[in-house]
Amino acid sequence: MTNPLLVLADHAASWRAREMPADVAHxxxxxxxxxxxxxxxxCSRPPATLIAAALxxxxxxxxxxxxxxxxxxVPLRHAALVNGTASHxxxxxxxxxxxxxxPGCPTIAAALAAAQSRGATMEQLLRAIVxxxxxxxxxxxxxxxxHYDFWHTTGTVGTFGAAAAVAVLLDxxxxxxxxxxxxxxTMASGLQQAFRGEGMSKPLxxxxxxxxxxxxxxxxxxxxTGALDVLHGPAxxxxxxxxxxGKWDKALAGIGKPYAVTDMTVKNHGCCGHIFAALDAVRDLQLEHGFKADDVVSVAVGGYKATKDVCDRPDARTEQECRFSTQFTVATMLLHGGVRLAAFAPERLTDPAIRALMGKVTVALDPECAAAFPSKRSAKVEIRLKDGRVLFRHQHTRKGDPDAPLTDQDLSDKFLELTSDMIGPAQAKALLAQLWEGQALPGVVPLVVNQARAAE
Structure with a gap:
């Protein structure tokens, strides 16, 4: 068979000079x-703050x-490590x-650090990202x-994204x-058990x-040099x-059809993506039928294997666990209408109303949803209400997936919501404009919390 590593390397190297279509650049x-x-x-949360202090x-x-x-x-590798951790x-x-x-967490963390270290242009950075x-x-x-039975793909496969992107920037x-x-x-790693329980390893x-x-x-x-048969060899x-x-014929046939960077899901909730379809269904059913959280008798979620294995956490307590709990996030959606940064504030984690609702949410494996994974991230949700109504939705995709994408305006709104408190509203708007239109790389962006400490 054709060596897949050589095919991929040849494609990556071509991005140093090949024509970049306008839609791909966008x-x-x-x-x-x-x-x-x-x-x-x-950037203001552990474990990134702890790693930065340790190093x-x-x-x-x-x-x-x-x-x-x-x-x-800082040096390239330090920035890649700490920023990559903060991004997840x-x-x-x-x-x-x-x-x-x-892919963004490892690939962009490494590419941006390399581009800044090399004094590259925005176009060169974008090429490396692609x-x-x-x-x-x-x-x-x-x-x-x-692979996902035991491995965290972002830790394993992400190593290749970082390597290819930095290789482009190093010409x-x-x-x-x-x-x-x-x-x-040979350095690709990341065990799934790291996020099936408590701990800070997953963002690392x-x-x-x-x-x-x-x-x-x-x-x-x-x-x-490295072993060039290391992707497809028997060991x-x-x-x-x-x-x-490896299913290399399938993987290589997809190169550029479409380019992966044009076929991304942009998250619309601040938790594990395996819960998103259920959250979208709960939100839409509540908006359509006008019921309140107090009206709910039970919520039954049917999903694919990862939804059950990773996100069935009826007694989640910590921020890390709650981000991976269908029970916590569904209860939060019913009570507050969204699962954003505020959902995981300390007072929310112990809110008796959320705790009471969590006990009404169950998760089961649904064969139809399981068969559609990973191409479709679906869920089936049945909500029983005190007035006797039984509401059902088969959510075939997630808001933010390529077939239900966030618009550029949606993405800009998300950016400003998540960053304004971190760097200040004016700086957030300026950085956003630079990222959308600028030709120079972004530089230092002072955090509000760091400025406050410096002023003390």
């Missing part, structure tokens, strides 16, 4: 806007990349549904759905890009992927992390 800006929307709220000694010499957690110029903390990051994967998304999303398709030819991808494979996965991928590309640019990445040596 979608690359969309994912960049969305990355900042997800990242900046995570403070490593930044004293400065660097060319921006660490958005501290507002300092509040669960508002993009999704490539066919690979069960959040390449990183395409390479990693195709690898993700090759190993799914079985690696196809051969050196291939070695960057090959070396990245894309941070590690961004740093490891950047390292692989930096080493390859200097001549380091390679696919064999070790999925049910076979």
């Amino acid at each position: 979608h690359a800006r969309r994912v960049l806007v969305d990355w900042f929307a997800a990242t900046l709220p995570g 403070e000694d490593e930044t004293r010499g400065g660097g060319g990349a921006v660490c958005y957690v501290t507002g300092r110029r 903390t509040v669960e508002f990051d993009d999704i490539y549904r066919y690979a069960v994967y959040h 390449a990183g998304y395409e390479v990693s999303c195709r690898i993700g398709v090759a190993v799914q759905p079985s 690696c030819d196809a051969e050196r890009t291939a070695h960057a991808i090959a070396t990245a494979a 996965h894309p941070g590690h992927a961004a740093e490891a991928g950047a390292l692989a590309a930096m080493a390859a640019a200097r001549g380091m 390679g990445f696919a064999a070790a992390t999925s049910e076979d040596t």
Whole structure:
């Protein structure tokens, strides 16, 4: 068979100079806007703040990349690690549904750090993003759905997105890009058990992927080689992390048809994406039928395997657990009409009204929803009311998916909602305009919390 790694490396390297269609460039800006929307709220929260503090000694010499957690110029790998971690903390990051994967967190964290360090242009950054998304999303398709039984795709496959994107910015030819991808494979990691329980490891996965991928590309640019059969070989990445040596014909046939960066899901809720279809159904049923949370007797959610395995958490208590709890998020939607940043404030986590509603929500595996995964992220919701009505909706897709996309205005509204408190409304509007239209890279964006500390 054709070596998939060489095909992907050749494609990635072509983005250094190939024509970039206007719609592809626009979608690359969309994912960049969305990355900042997800990242900046995570910059004042653990674990990104803890990692930045733990590695403070490593930044004293400065660097060319921006660490958005501290507002300092730092070395490339440091920025990739810390920013990549921050980007996955509040669960508002993009999704490539066919690979069960959040490509923006690792790919953009590494690409932006490399672009800033190299003094690149916005166009060069956008090219690198497109390449990183395409390479990693195709690898993700090759190993799914079985990869997701045990592995966190954003930590594993994200390493390839970071490596390919940084290789483009380092002007690696196809051969050196291939070695960057090959070396990245042996550092790809991220166990799913990390987010089936409590702990801070999950956001670290894309941070590690961004740093490891950047390292692989930096080493390859200097001549380091990797095993070029590492993706499809009998003891390679696919064999070790999925049910076979990879569905490469399917994955490679999809290159550019359409480009992955143009086929993204933009999150409309601040929690695990496996709950979104159920939340959309609950919201729409409540709007259409006008009932209140107090009117609800029960809510039965039927979903695909990950909805049941990862998000059936009837007694979730912590912020991390509640972001992955169908019970908590459905109760929050019924009571408050949305699941945004405020949903996970301390007072919400212990709200007796939410706790009471959680006990009325059940989750089950639905065979039809399971069969449609991962191409369709669906749910079936049945709500029983005290007046005897039984409401039902089969939600075939999620608001924000490619077939029900957020508009540019929706995305801008999301950005301003999530970032204005973090950097101030004026700075948020200025950064948004730069990301949509600017030709220069974004630089340091001081956090309000850091400015307050400096003034003390």
